[in-house]
Amino acid sequence: MIERWQARVRAMSLLAGLALLALALLGLQYGASTYVQRVAVDIGIMIILTVSLNLSNGYTGVFSLGHTGFMALGAYGSALLTMTPQVKALNLPDLPAWLAHVHLGFLPALVLVGLAAAAVALAVGYPILRLTGPYVAVATLGFLVIVHIVIINAQAYTRGARTFLGLAPLTNLWWVYGAVVVTIYTAWRIVNSPIGRAMLAVREDPVAARGAGVDILRARLWSFAVSAFFTAVAGALWAHFILAFSASSFWFAVTFEVIVMLIVGGLGSISGSVAATVALSILSEVLRNAERGVTLFGYHTPALYGLSQIVFALVFIAFIVYRPQGLFGDREFSLWPILARWYPPLREAVMAGRQLAE
Amino acid sequence: MSLLVVEGLEKSFAGVHAVAGYRLELPEGAIHGVIGPNGAGKTTLFNLISGYVRPDAGRVRFAGRDITHLPAEARVRLGLARTYQNIRLFKSLSVLDNVRVAAQLHGSAPFPHVLLSTPRFRASEARIRREAEELLDLFGLGPHRDARAGSLPYGLQRKLEIARALAARPRLLLLDEPAAGMNPAEAAQLVAQIRSIRDRFGLTIMLVEHVMPVVMGLCDRIQVLDHGEIIAEGSPEAVRRDPKVVEAYLGTAVEA
Ligand SMILES: Nc1ncnc2c1ncn2[C@@H]1O[C@H](COP(=O)(O)OP(=O)(O)O)[C@@H](O)[C@H]1O
Numbered sequence: 072m073i074e075r076w077q078a079r080v081r082a083m084s085l086l087a088g089l090a091l092l093a094l095a096l097l098g099l100q101y102g103a104s105t106y107v108q109r110v111a112v113d114i115g116i117m118i119i120l121t122v123s124l125n126l127s128n129g130y131t132g133v134f135s136l137g138h139t140g141f142m143a144l145g146a147y148g149s150a151l152l153t154m155t156p157q158v159k160a161l162n163l164p165d166l167p168a169w170l171a172h173v174h175l176g177f178l179p180a181l182v183l184v185g186l187a188a189a190a191v192a193l194a195v196g197y198p199i200l201r202l203t204g205p206y207v208a209v210a211t212l213g214f215l216v217i218v219h220i221v222i223i224n225a226q227a228y229t230r231g232a233r234t235f236l237g238l239a240p241l242t243n244l245w246w247v248y249g250a251v252v253v254t255i256y257t258a259w260r261i262v263n264s265p266i267g268r269a270m271l272a273v274r275e276d277p278v279a280a281r282g283a284g285v286d287i288l289r290a291r292l293w294s295f296a297v298s299a300f301f302t303a304v305a306g307a308l309w310a311h312f313i314l315a316f317s318a319s320s321f322w323f324a325v326t327f328e329v330i331v332m333l334i335v336g337g338l339g340s341i342s343g344s345v346a347a348t349v350a351l352s353i354l355s356e357v358l359r360n361a362e363r364g365v366t367l368f369g370y371h372t373p374a375l376y377g378l379s380q381i382v383f384a385l386v387f388i389a390f391i392v393y394r395p396q397g398l399f400g401d402r403e404f405s406l407w408p409i410l411a412r413w414y415p416p417l418r419e420a421v422m423a424g425r426q427l428a429e
Numbered sequence: 430m431s432l433l434v435v436e437g438l439e440k441s442f443a444g445v446h447a448v449a450g451y452r453l454e455l456p457e458g459a460i461h462g463v464i465g466p467n468g469a470g471k472t473t474l475f476n477l478i479s480g481y482v483r484p485d486a487g488r489v490r491f492a493g494r495d496i497t498h499l500p501a502e503a504r505v506r507l508g509l510a511r512t513y514q515n516i517r518l519f520k521s522l523s524v525l526d527n528v529r530v531a532a533q534l535h536g537s538a539p540f541p542h543v544l545l546s547t548p549r550f551r552a553s554e555a556r557i558r559r560e561a562e563e564l565l566d567l568f569g570l571g572p573h574r575d576a577r578a579g580s581l582p583y584g585l586q587r588k589l590e591i592a593r594a595l596a597a598r599p600r601l602l603l604l605d606e607p608a609a610g611m612n613p614a615e616a617a618q619l620v621a622q623i624r625s626i627r628d629r630f631g632l633t634i635m636l637v638e639h640v641m642p643v644v645m646g647l648c649d650r651i652q653v654l655d656h657g658e659i660i661a662e663g664s665p666e667a668v669r670r671d672p673k674v675v676e677a678y679l680g681t682a683v684e685a
Pocket residue numbers: 442443445446447465466467468469470471472473474
């Protein structure tokens with residue numbers, strides 16, 4: 072009884088949340104400057120990266136440092152799939168014929184690069200996900216290095232180390248936040264299912280997980296592949312937003328940034344990932360503006376280039392030292408306790424329901 | 430008919446025989462005890478039977494099937510579950526989730542159903558939850574279902590481990606020192622509980638134990654290991670009086 076009621080409230084708050092998001096996006100689209108819109112797009116992409124990384128690093132304990140490789144795959148892959156044959160002829164004259172003539176829409180390109188990344192994750196994960204702890208981190212880092220070298224050498228497809236150009240600006244607020252919703256929804260469904268419980272069990276104690284019938288490699292591959300899928304989608308969205316990038320765009324800087332957001336939010340908390348990404352993105356945006364020097368209360372601060380990265384790193388260190396579990400630990404933000412505090416009849420109803428159930 | 434048949438089982442670690450020439454025919458429904466001094470090879474024997482350690486030689490047959498080369502997770506699926514000498518719970522997961530991980534072994538909905546939260550998914554989740562909660566209630570863990578497993582007092586953690594093993598619906602349950610760290614009253618309660626789950630679930634049980642009242646009170650037959658070898662075997666009464674056993678290990682503990 073109470074459960075059905077709770078489910079209905081949950082469904083309603085989900086719809087309300089989506090409506091609110093749509094309103095916010097409309098507001099951003101018609102009432103905000105291009106600058107604010109670009110920040111919002113950037114935040115959305117970072118949310119996808121952080122939430123998907125959380126599936127493997129947070130929930131399954133497979134601490135990957137190589138996800139930026141999947142992001143690169145998404146970026147270059149979707150560019151090659153969506154660019155017109157004319158643009159390709161101009162920018163990538165050495166493409167093989169079959170690829171030179173491919174010209175897909177954005178949605179099929181996003182899905183295809185996601186699937187390709189998942190397939191690569193399965194192939195790469197099959198040998199390396201047998202490793203544990205720091206060895207996994209190092210092996211996945213090796214994967215990132217390999218991707219980097221492949222990008223630099225596959226000149227015909229990637230223009231090597233030179234800047235890759237010629238993409239259409241397909242990414243907008245709606246694509247990004249549509250993908251954010253799908254990512255969070257998928258992660259949420261997985262985490263609250265047998266697959267998610269198997270992932271958590273593997274993280275907590277692989278020996279006991281086997282003893283409960285969990286196939287460890289299978290659980291790790293699941294989380295690695297799903298998170299690679301969404302990471303590649305984020306890479307594709309980013310590519311069609313930034314429009315010019317190179318091999319060095321997919322290197323340690325972005326790897327570090329996502330891991331900081333993940334750890335500050337809390338390994339194993341989706342809402343933590345979202346909250347930390349929003350907060351840290353805004354913080355680093357403010358600091359990036361301050362780098363050029365600002366006038367505050369009549370004082371003019373000198374230009375301090377690199378300030379944002381330094382503060383970012385300091386925040387990270389402070390969290391590791393003082394709050395290693397991150398903002399949310401492995402808990403989720405929930406409306407129930409807050410609603411119950413502000414509206415006592417609800418609390419009583421929930422308590423009564425619990426007693427009935429027992 | 431014998432549920433478990435072990436022949437010529439051998440395992441050495443760096444030249445040390447942890448288990449040597451071990452054999453067993455375990456009839457269905459029995460409660461079988463394995464005792465012996467520390468380092469005798471009891472845990473290694475359990476690791477061999479449950480599939481965590483590969484034997485150097487020998488065969489293990491379970492329910493008429495040769496499982497010698499099956500990995501641990503596959504043996505669990507066939508109905509061979511265990512607990513661990515050093516408790517191994519999923520510490521930061523809830524008590525309920527610890528049991529659900531094992532209860533989901535028998536039928537969970539495929540991925541598309543998970544993604545769309547179809548009626549089939551919700552029915553299987555309800556089944557898993559119901560089974561898990563029944564087991565928690567059986568062990569008096571119901572009120573703790575939302576607590577983190579690692580926050581439970583020691584005795585309840587031992588019980589939760591047994592509940593989790595039972596959620597896998599085993600035919601054979603291996604208990605590695607289930608009474609370790611318990612006081613005499615708790616141990617006595619455990620004896621009653623083990624007997625009652627054996628009857629209720631139609632289990633066959635094999636247990637390693639140092640607490641003599643537990644071993645003597647529960648087991649139909651006992652094997653005594655020393656340096657990996659079986660040095661005595663028989664009913665609790667016979668083993669208790671065996672001079673070799675008294676000399677090798679039990680000493681005053683038997684009288685206690
Ligand atoms: N993984 C291992 N590697 C090396 N030696 C081991 C390992 N497991 C057990 N041993 C050794 O095997 C012997 C038997 O240990 P164990 O089976 O734990 O005994 P018990 O459970 O009877 O106390 C001991 O000498 C122990 O040191």
